[in-house]
Amino acid sequence: MANEEKDLRGLAGRIYDLDEEVYRELGSSLGRVFNGKKADCIEETVRMMHERNEAHILRNELALISNMARTIPDDESRRRIMRKYDAILKEVTELPTSFIKGDILDQKMAQLNALNLSSRFSDSDHLIICIGRTYGCGGSEIGFTLADTLKINYYDVEIFDEVLKRLEAEKSTVHDRGGYPYKKNGKDERQYLNEIPAFAPAPKSTLKEKFREFNRYHGLPKKDAVFFNQSDLLCDMAKREDFVVMGRCADAILTNNRIPHISIFITAPLEQRIHRVMEVRKVENEKKARHLLTRLDKAHIKYYKYYTGRNWGKARNYDLCINSASYGIQGSVDLIMRMISQEK
Template sequence: MEYNRETIRALAERIYDLDAEVYRNLGSSLGRVFSEDREKCVREIVHEMEARNQGHVLRSELALISNMARTIKDREAWKKVMTEYDHILKAVSELPTSFAEGDVLNYERAELNTLSLKKRFSKDDHMVICIGRTYGSGGSEIGFTLADELKINYYDVEIFSEVLRRLEAEKDTVHDKGGFPYIRDEENRAKYVGTRQAFARDQKITVGQRMKDFSRYHGLPKKDAVFFNQSKLICDKAKQEDFIVMGRCADVILANNHIPHISIFITAPFEQRVRRVMSVNQQLTEKQVRKMLKTLDRKHINYFRFYTGLEWGKASNYDLLINSASYGIKGSVDLIRRMIESGEV
């Protein structure tokens, strides 16, 4: 299909309409991804599809729509929505700026790789795949694509934050306003990109709010409380559904709670990661990208070690390590699927 401004806008309208249809079938309790004026939202979706550095935003929005769509009880409505979702995702993946693109450096190696996994799931267990990844390796795209192919839910940091926000709202008896907010923090714009006026802005924390947080989190630092809340959420969901979870130390959390899962780590050579990030964020210089990747790697290492006591990215801590530069996005997804299928998971 040839893509131009008109076809991209038409695709954006289909995404908006799909979200509205899911919302109509489920009601207001789960909210909507796109809750603002139609024209404004469509323009924003068009921007996300045209700009490569917006891929993570579009991916999370589509994942949240599909996660909610899979809960539709009416079989005919579910089939209609999921069919449209599949068509939309296929069209999005074919865009020149698609988040599903990836580079393969060694095709011969990709053809030779095979792997089997010893069966570890009982008939009563849900299939949970935990994916850790280095920034710039395409790990998020691999996780998202794999979840779609397996027809299971996908959770990343943005989606977990939204789920926790809604749970907190329920605790505080705050009415669901139906929106899906992103953070508009100038210092973290590369991670939380968004331009809608309804997106949350940072506010000064009052003494009363600090006391409320202290009471809510039982005296724990907020970041620790968030980690423990996420941990409980991950364990609860692992007992309820099949899904893929990105990061969040999920593999260690599940292991400590004796919950079966598959743990995967995705990375790529540093130079390849630099090139990939520069192709997505063309406004950044090579020097800036190198510094950013080193900083992010250091933060991941410290975060993982602090909460697990283990070494992030160390082979012995995972079922499978993938060099995405040897497979690309599709090849990596195929490899993981072969692992699952050969193990009869």
Template sequence: MSNEEKNLHELAGRIYDLDEEVYRELGSSLGRVFNGKKEDCIEETFRMMHERNQAYILRNELALISNMARTIQDRAVRHRIMVKYDEILKEVTELPTSFIKGDILDQKMAKLNMLNLQSRFSKNDHLIICIGRTYGCGGSEIGFTLADTLKINYYDVEIFDEVLKRLEAEKDYVHDKGGYPYKEGEDHQSRYLSTVPAFAPTPKSTIKEKLREFSRYHGLPKKDAIFFNQSDLICDMAKKEDFVVMGRCADAILTNNRIPHISIFITAPLEQRVRRIMEVRGYENEKEAKRLLTKLDKDHVKYYKFYTGRNWGKARNYDLCINSASYGIQGSVDLIMRMLKKDGDGKEGSEENGKK
């Protein structure tokens, strides 16, 4: 094993140990991120560090660890663990296969960007940032980096899945993949880029299964029941914590419940998005990649319209629309931070669990 591989193995071990330490400090019923044998978990993390198209999984695992770490009540312990987390995150983001690599920046457009926005939150409001994005624009990476900069929690569809599962929100858990459908590959890893539309017909159920689901969901279709379940969770979280949430129609949900928030939409030119998913996700056929992105956009328009009555991606529905090709991932984060008039050392940016 080379020195580089030894260093990555050591880093994977530190990530496992950090998760173990957070769980030990919390004694939480929410469980751990890594539940298998230590050697197997470290080996899987080591493998993900080598594969670019697995970087988003590692990103979400780190987000889950940091989200739970910020709930530790002892300030000294929380600070100590978050220092370890920051060190690990820095090393992970510096890897060639990091989720932060493969930027969307267009240097020509970057020269034209400008800022003219203001924050809207009072001291008594939690900082909630809702981000909608087109696939391939780097929106998830921007959301995660923004949350980490502010030292607040980050939630996307996969993390919502985990939160709901761990809270046992439903006895027989059902996955909701929204406008970005997933697909299980030959390696049994769930991934984006499925060719199955978000509104694809569900497999036929037996009469017994239908009756059980009708009773359990009070007559609602599973997808609707899960949407309302997530809506309740988002509103409940908004009363307790600061966070960044990706998609989930969170902007419309919070608006309908009169909960202050900032709504951001991130996109980039189709050509830039195609280039990025070919680079980051390993897509080889440009025409297929373009067709996929066009289809995912249509699916997301349909999903958002169905549950909110709004038009997804229309500027009038958002506080800020960002062309990530004009700023890149870090530049987009910096832009949002300037809008918030925080510099990473401000109140939301402290290590004190993002509390106001």
């Protein structure tokens, strides 16, 4: 018998004995994990140790044994047995077929995730936190408070637009805001839609105006020119400073440009968002608020899909999703701060 095989047999034997010892201590009515003859059980366990696709069964047998062991009333016996269990578990997880082997970590994604805990990002990378959020979930407030707590810059569409306006003041400006909301007194829905300017209905323009725009933006429709201008600005900034950025497909843009960042999606159940929109944005009735949120969600999905080809709000597209209704604004900030902290 090869040495390796002998080691496996030894390990399997210790698992069998541990099960027996737990049973003896508890005199448990729950019975034992291994009921057959010792030799047969060891044979079966060794066989499982060779098969990666049966590793979860062995894992669960160990979980059953330790679950029972934790109920042993006598402190000393329990500690002695748990020490044995810990040693066995360590050896099992070190097997080449261990259930822990074959990580789900995707190297490409991990490299781009500044929060990745096993491979800390290099000092030259900036801390960039991209926050996508549904309207009415308090996401902007969470992002702003987070940036303030971290003492880093905060960008959202309005600020982006202001920066672009100023940078390009001398050139023919491309910015995506028609009317700045405080110039409006109307209470109709466009006020809210306009806050996410990319969703705002295009202003009517004559054929001549359209043709002029077409030339000015290198043949791109204006909304695309705005998007690409903002993308360039975002990538430039990412080389220079730490910041929190809201929306703007920033996560997808940074991923495409291979710039490390943390992508977070914040949402809350529709009912809570409706309640908040009514309270905060003075939308008069529930029906209007529901209608507004449904429309905004749809516009958001469409916009994100158009520019990124990805699905907005799907958990698998972000590093992390937070339900703000579970934590509140300050609670969500605290949670993110905790994760970012490099100290354990």
